[in-house]
Amino acid sequence: MSTTAGASLRPSTGTLLDEHDVLLLDLDGVVYIGPDAVPHAPSALQAAVAAGRRLGFITNNASRPPEQVAEHLRELDVPARDEDVVNSAQAAADHLASRFPSGSPVLLVGTTGLRVALEAVGLRPTDDRREAVAVVQGFSPDLAWRDLAEATHAVRAGLPWIATNLDATVPTPGGPAPGNGLLVDLVARAAGRGPDVVCGKPERALFDAAVQRLAARSALVVGDRLDTDLQGARTAGLTGLLVLTGVTGVRELFAAGAHERPDHVGHDLRSLADEHPGVETAPDGVSVVARCRRAQVRVGDGGLELLTAEAGQDGLDVLRAAAVAVWSRADNGRSVSGEQLTAAADLVERTVHPPG
Known part of the structure; x- marks a missing residue:
């Protein structure tokens, strides 16, 4: 291999x-x-x-x-x-400070963290789009329709628009919830264009x-x-x-x-x-066999097959081998269908368990 x-x-x-x-x-x-x-x-x-x-x-x-x-x-x-x-609000504020003089008013579409970042670099947050030189939008769970409407009007008027990030979701105790990316998308759809610069990950x-x-x-x-x-x-x-x-x-x-x-x-x-192992692969006809230590899988046109599942107490070696086998197929133009991905994930999840 x-x-x-x-x-x-x-x-x-x-x-x-x-x-x-x-x-x-x-x-x-x-x-x-x-x-x-x-x-x-x-x-x-x-x-x-x-x-x-x-x-x-x-x-x-x-x-x-x-x-x-x-x-x-x-x-x-x-x-x-x-x-x-280090957060994306600081990156956005640094970007704006490199473009506009100290004291410039910036329409703030966000919350305290973004306000503090703007003030730290000498810019003045404002909620009045008529005096703003730019728009900056960051996540806030308290954004209201009026905030998004004001941002839309400013963006449609041609002001430079900076987004801190485009995360579609944020994790919450109840599961994923709408993130800044979805709120940015609302403004983009209403304004007819996307942000000029995105400062956060990736x-x-x-x-x-x-x-x-x-x-x-x-x-x-x-x-x-x-x-x-x-x-x-x-x-x-x-x-x-x-x-x-x-x-x-x-x-x-x-x-x-x-x-x-x-x-x-x-x-x-x-x-x-932990020490983290690598994964070795080998072609097997139209299939790919992958091995991570003592765990071995095959991925072919029929989906994922566990050949050996001696994966230690947490099962991660099976996950590692399966992931690399699927990726190898995809990289060689033989991607696994969505239905097969779901079936493969279900199979692997029955093997993978976090240590106590």
Whole structure:
């Protein structure tokens, strides 16, 4: 068997904490969900800091200023300093400050976090589109129809429009809920055009700012979303770890395009202390056989077949082998149908269980 370069999860040379000096962590769905910590996240991050690793918290959620986010993290027993939080509101404010003089009024479509970011770079938030030089839109659970209407009028009038991010959903204790991307889309549909600039993940500006702020030599991006966290890691040339505690599930992982696939996958943040295996593949007629340690699968025209499922206590080796086999087929023009993806995910999910 051989490793498939375009499709494969790559092996680590030790634990992920051995390989990386800085962890760039998404928040929602990785460290916490709403008011509560993701199980095992605080203890895993405490252990990382005790091992000498630095933590950076990078988030597209611009609803709260960094100081409030860091305070929330500390309340959850996560070691966090105010300056370790980097959000898309700061990236958007920096972009606007590079274009407009200090004191310029900017129509604020968002909440406190975005207001604080604008004021920190010398811009003046306003709710009056008639005096604004630009529009900036970030997530707020309290946005009203009038706010979106005011943004629409300003965008239709031709003002530059900056979006902090295009996340379609945000995780909540009850499951995914509408995110900033859907609210931006409402304005775009009404105004007849999209935003001029998007500053959050998966664009690399947020990652570059975090790497520079934390003086990272070998940063690891940790996220729960393929289309923001993991795509952003690839865009920024950084290693990416997907944790299965938020938005992305097994089926979504199988369907991942080459531009958003992770380098590693784990159940939760405890996987930072693990060594991560690679996956080897071999053609088998029109099928692909993939092996991760003692787990082996075949993916062909009929879907996924488990050949051996000796995958350890958490079953992740089966998941790893199956994902790479599906990706390898897709990369060679033999994609797996949606129905087969669902069936494969159902089969693998019966094998994969987080450790206690």
